[in-house]
Amino acid sequence: xxLSKLLGLRVIDAGQHPVxxxxxxxxxxxxxxxxxxxxxxxxxxxxxxxxxxxxxGYERSDADAPVILAxxxxxxxxxxxxxxxxxxxxxGSDLVRLRPGYTRFSPVLRDVD
Amino acid sequence: xTELPVIHHRGQLVDxxxxxxxxxxxxxxxxxxxxVDDLVLSGVELDKDIPEGTEAPQLTSLLSGHVVAxxxxxxxxxxxxxxGIPRSLVDSIHVVVKLKPTDMVFDAGWMxxxxxxxxxxxxxxxRHAAE
Amino acid sequence: MENxxxxxxxxxxxFAVSVFALHPNWGDLVHQVTAPAIPDKESAATYWYFAIAxxxxxxxxxxxxxxxSGAVEEHWTTKDLGTARLNVxxxxxxxxxxxxxxxxCATIVLLPSQIDVTSLxxxxxxxxxxxxxxxxxxxxxxxxxxTFGAALETTLSGGYILAQFLGWPWGKFxxxxxxxxxxxxxxxxxxxxxxxxxxxxxPIMVTEYSVVFSAIALPLTYLxxxxxxxxxEYMGDHTNGRATNMFASxxxxxxxxxxxxxxxxxxxxxxxx
Numbered sequence: 001x002x003l004s005k006l007l008g009l010r011v012i013d014a015g016q017h018p019v020x021x022x023x024x025x026x027x028x029x030x031x032x033x034x035x036x037x038x039x040x041x042x043x044x045x046x047x048x049x050x051x052x053x054x055x056x057g058y059e060r061s062d063a064d065a066p067v068i069l070a071x072x073x074x075x076x077x078x079x080x081x082x083x084x085x086x087x088x089x090x091x092g093s094d095l096v097r098l099r100p101g102y103t104r105f106s107p108v109l110r111d112v113d
Numbered sequence: 114x115t116e117l118p119v120i121h122h123r124g125q126l127v128d129x130x131x132x133x134x135x136x137x138x139x140x141x142x143x144x145x146x147x148x149v150d151d152l153v154l155s156g157v158e159l160d161k162d163i164p165e166g167t168e169a170p171q172l173t174s175l176l177s178g179h180v181v182a183x184x185x186x187x188x189x190x191x192x193x194x195x196x197g198i199p200r201s202l203v204d205s206i207h208v209v210v211k212l213k214p215t216d217m218v219f220d221a222g223w224m225x226x227x228x229x230x231x232x233x234x235x236x237x238x239x240r241h242a243a244e
Numbered sequence: 245m246e247n248x249x250x251x252x253x254x255x256x257x258x259f260a261v262s263v264f265a266l267h268p269n270w271g272d273l274v275h276q277v278t279a280p281a282i283p284d285k286e287s288a289a290t291y292w293y294f295a296i297a298x299x300x301x302x303x304x305x306x307x308x309x310x311x312x313s314g315a316v317e318e319h320w321t322t323k324d325l326g327t328a329r330l331n332v333x334x335x336x337x338x339x340x341x342x343x344x345x346x347x348x349c350a351t352i353v354l355l356p357s358q359i360d361v362t363s364l365x366x367x368x369x370x371x372x373x374x375x376x377x378x379x380x381x382x383x384x385x386x387x388x389x390x391t392f393g394a395a396l397e398t399t400l401s402g403g404y405i406l407a408q409f410l411g412w413p414w415g416k417f418x419x420x421x422x423x424x425x426x427x428x429x430x431x432x433x434x435x436x437x438x439x440x441x442x443x444x445x446x447p448i449m450v451t452e453y454s455v456v457f458s459a460i461a462l463p464l465t466y467l468x469x470x471x472x473x474x475x476x477e478y479m480g481d482h483t484n485g486r487a488t489n490m491f492a493s494x495x496x497x498x499x500x501x502x503x504x505x506x507x508x509x510x511x512x513x514x515x516x517x
Contacts, residue, residue, distance in 0.1 A: 003152035030124035033206040040172040057131045066489045085169045106117035148411040229424040
């Protein structure tokens with residue numbers, strides 16, 4: 001399946017309530033991305049409740065400069081979270097449905113070895 | 114920054130749209146080979162319920178081959194027109210995506226070859242590099 | 245090649261020398277700068293329009309592509325960061341001063357006689373008036389070098405922008421046969437530019453319009469560069485400091501205002517009439 005088909009899909013929860021839009025797909029690489037990385041696998045979907053795409057990903061990083069821009073973009077994309085792939089029940093051609101009781105995870109990109 | 118829990122994972126995180134899509138592809142000699150236009154995921158199908166406990170989809174290849182119109186206006190050419198690059202050829206993912214040495218020809222397209230054969234080669238100096 | 249045109253372009257300093265050689269009434273000149281009096285026939289809007297045009301000419305978007313692509317081609321490292329900074333800190337103010345000198349020359353010599361400048365050759369009249377053939381020679385060499393250099397930069401920049409956006413092989417060190425589309429774009433650009441000279445189009449008007457449009461486009465290239473300058477993934481340890489960011493943000497606001505005001509001003513003033 002093409003990854004671009006996932007981007008921009010509406011996301012609803014088990015009770016058919018809208019939750020947001022898929023703005024990115026988070027992958028995990030069991031190794032160093034800069035040196036012969038092994039196969040990346042999908043960790044989850046990055047979902048934004050308010051916006052349909054993310055400009056530059058300030059809401060996912062620790063970067064805070066330039067100050068005004070970072071604050072503005074972070075405010076605009078507030079509420080962005082990651083849904084784990086285990087919590088995805090169905091990927092349709094026009095929406096994604098999450099499982100009941102899904103967890104909202106932090107969108108911040110922080111590496112853990 | 115937020116009080117949401119951190120998802121458990123092993124390894125480095127890479128966000129597809131933020132870190133992979135639209136990045137330049139360079140071959141092992143640092144020549145441009147294209148732009149990452151799309152990614153192919155295995156292990157997931159559209160419009161089918163995903164049973165619990167299924168393994169996570171994996172990235173199997175990169176696609177390249179968008180043209181001017183699709184770059185500016187969105188959408189994409191048909192899948193058959195895009196060149197697939199197996200992810201095993203990826204040497205490094207950073208500011209640019211670098212590929213390992215390969216025999217694969219990064220299709221510059223008929224336009225590049227046509228211009229090369231019909232126009233450039235006939236201009237004096239067309240075959241020589243500047244110093 | 246680019247260094248040679250740069251050095252020769254410095255000969256434009258002759259305009260600055262001419263300002264002094266013309267023995268203007270300094271008090272009068274300074275007064276006009278600090279307390280501008282707008283003639284009844286013109287409006288302040290016209291002057292703001294030209295201010296935006298000057299702005300657009302000083303910091304054109306294509307320079308970002310030209311310098312960054314050149315840096316990749318010449319394999320710059322962090323050691324070259326100092327040279328790049330010097331280039332900007334010395335070069336741009338120098339360019340600004342020379343622009344002021346040219347304007348001052350025109351004010352001193354052409355304005356009292358109400359001479360409207362309609363071609364590049366008229367801008368050197370003040371230099372001639374300053375009295376020496378040597379000055380004129382300098383001015384001619386300087387102007388040729390500056391325009392030649394600009395033609396090189398814009399042509400290369402056009403090739404870079406298209407090739408990089410579309411993923412073509414690019415680079416002036418690459419054999420043309422290996423980067424066919426890149427080189428063809430440049431050839432077409434030069435030919436089209438030269439061909440325009442043979443039409444009836446007024447080159448000054450073309451220059452004015454392109455400069456104003458580049459002022460309009462400026463925030464679109466400035467913002468990404470500002471963001472990249474703060475991104476440690478690209479810049480490592482050399483991201484912007486607080487002071488730089490502060491100046492950069494203020495400047496961003498200024499160019500946004502200029503960009504937004506450009507089209508209304510163009511309409512209101514009839515493109516500076």
